[in-house]
Amino acid sequence: MYFWILSESEEPLAKPRQTYRQHVQRVLEAHLELWPQTQDYWSHLGALLIARRLFAADLPAFLKRLDAGLRLACATHDIGKLNQGFHLYMCAARDEGPVNRDWHFRHELLSLPFTVILAQRLSKELGPLPHDLPWEAVAVMGHHKRLDNTLFERERTRLFKPAFGMLQPPQLQNNAWDWISAYLTDDMQSCRDLSLKFWQEGAQLVQNGGAGRFVEQKDKLRESLQNFNSPEARFLLRWFGASFKAHLQICDWWASAERREIYGLGKLPASPIQSQNQPQIWLKEKLETTKKSAAASKPVNISWREFQHQVAALDDYAYCIAPTGSGKTEAALLWALNRMRAHPHLSKILYLLPTTTTANAIHQRLSDLFGKALVGLAHSKAKLLREDNEGESEEDNGEVRQNVLSEAAFFPPITVATLDQLLLAGLHGKYWVFRNHALAQSAVILDELHAFDPYTLGLLGAFAPQLRLLQVPVLALSATFPQPLRRLFENWFPATQQVQDHSLLAEARGQWQFRSDTDFSDQSFLQDITRRMQTERFLLVRNTVRGAQETFEQLRELGAPVRLLHSAFMQKDRREIEKAIFEAEKSGSKTSLVATQIVEVSLDIDYDHLVSELCPPDAMVQRAGRCNRARKKQTATITVLAADEVSHKVYQEKFGIDKILDRSAETLSQRLATPRRMSEQDLLDWVNEVYAATDLSSQPQYQEAERDFKQQQHRLGYVLDHGADDENLQTRWIREERVPVIPQKVWYGFSEKEQREFFASPVKRAMYSIEIPFWRRKLLHGQGNAMPLEFEGKRLEFFYWVDLPYDEELGLQLPKPAHENLKHTEIF
Structure with a gap:
């Protein structure tokens, strides 16, 4: 065993350009600023915990113990950085030098014993935190990496023994603690004046791999919450743990940033x-x-x-x-x-x-x-x-x-x-x-x-x-x-x-008609509205991307002044289209728009007329809301056309309600036997008629989601992090896996510099990507029409080019399968 001796001319680093003391001081200063800003919230949460007997004392005692625990977490969270390997790593980063992988050892693990031992002292002195659980330890353990079962996996293979030594105890005491008493409250006497023996035993414990036994603190917390009989107790402790850990991480972020204020959290004088x-x-x-x-x-x-x-x-x-x-x-x-x-x-x-x-x-x-x-x-x-x-x-x-x-x-x-x-x-x-x-x-x-x-x-x-x-x-x-x-x-x-x-409720946006025998393939209908587009603005809404593309091409061939908006554009092109739509809105341009249901909600656009493929009534009301918004145009019309077969599959899958479009068509036909003005009350009545017999909570999708949510939180013990990326967590029913692609002509149209930037920049990749179903990419790959991107001997295994037509006005044109199935990329 050996300890690291730091020369007198050096200070240990916490960041490449920030010493350990500078950083931890800023973390503690952040707490001193953030604590009063959020005290109303902590008081509210404390009162809820006390009411359910999850904290034994009164509210002032809760706030006193919580403040002390947060200060302790801030003061100890980076002690593990006072290790020679970490210091060498920071020096290399500062000087842009080579890095030795053996330097790398999770500093949170090396900090953990100091946090646990001092938290136990605090609990004896001021009483424990809610339900006597190791909140300080778990916050420190997970303040950088995901708090899951893979945490400290690499360190476990090394038997939790760092390859390089901690600072020798006198220097460890001087750098980690002797200056810190100004940031501790008078109630934290047991943590103020720590003896050299404390630092000797702590450093020795860390060097021998003893920090590993403190990792079980997260499992103790997880199992305790899982074993609670009261859901309310589990929920409150979950939120307490989240807020405790968030507070430490916010202070740590603030200390690492150049900003001088903590903005947007708690009560702020600067927030009107x-x-x-x-x-x-x-x-x-x-x-x-x-x-x-x-x-x-x-x-x-x-x-x-x-x-x-x-x-x-x-x-x-x-x-x-x-x-x-x-x-x-x-x-x-x-x-x-x-x-x-x-x-x-x-x-x-x-x-x-x-x-x-x-x-x-x-x-x-x-x-x-x-x-x-x-x-x-x-x-x-x-x-x-x-x-x-x-x-x-x-x-x-x-x-x-x-x-x-x-x-x-x-x-x-x-x-x-x-x-x-x-x-x-x-x-x-x-x-x-x-x-x-x-x-x-x-x-x-x-x-x-x-x-x-x-x-x-x-x-x-x-x-x-x-x-x-x-x-x-x-x-x-x-x-x-x-x-x-x-x-x-x-x-x-x-x-x-x-x-x-x-x-x-008595107001109407225009004259409604339902042409159940007409759909968007009717050429004479499209010719008629093309003539009217010279002086009037139309919004045409299809239920699928392919349908919108087909209608747009037909109108363009007829010479109509029209744009297209759907999800199968590269992000950079879609943003330009949206910008052009809003500019046309402001300028009074007579350009019309073909779109999917992407336009349904909260878009501040207004057209003279709406032509829509049949959809469920609540969605139709939203589409109608993009027509004659101020209700001042007496000649405005809303025309509903028959839906194609794919639309029926789309909405049955999306809503989980059998024959939702058949029900919508039947009730609308009765209400629009002849064209008439439909008031807002008429539309609400139509909505309620279609859904009258529906019980959403009994839908299999709804019940499955409830089970998934509850099982997920319980499996994670209400406090651990989910190990997967957010893209792999399901929040919508249509669960088909989608993958990013780039049109082949776009990829090979890049210069070498642009291809290099594409490989290096996730933002640039996202700007040029389009998501398609995995099954479709697999089919294209088997045909030789999709391949992983390669550049300078590197390969992006998850990102393919696809040999499919693409242009800035039409988007990506997907081949129509022999037997059409519902696919997510078709919808929006």
């Missing part, structure tokens, strides 16, 4: 949404300022409608039924601001939507309203949007990378996300501890809840008891809200309130 005593006046002024700017300085006066006042006054659990264009987004923001006033532990707004496109649209609206610094965006493609807006590659821009990470973790005061990101938090996916920590401090808005399939609703239903237990307010918005969905929401959140905008 948290300090509004008169939110209606404040939000009205914000809206008027934003609209005035958009209207080139013309005066704008906004008055709150009675419906919006009603929404703002709702309690914690409620749903709102209002047609598109009624102002329900602004009403929901008012509700969230009022919930924050009512509950001191709330400091954030989480706005959830069905798709990345709709999330992008709402994110832009709220950024214009509140400023970009206050509004974050979290979904699977959000980093591409951030990279494009900043104008630099994410890999090259530390500020961009930091923004992406903080927004993905729900840090900003307002976060716009897809619902999937919330469900991934429940399934213990990436960033789950941060997201749960933020969620517990948020008022949640669920926009267009009807758009989700029974499997997604089942996951949300399984998560709902935890949201209710933590007193997380939830407001659901929908233009339709079918009766089965109302019953489901009321079951999730008893004592649910509701508000409906009655003022627009």
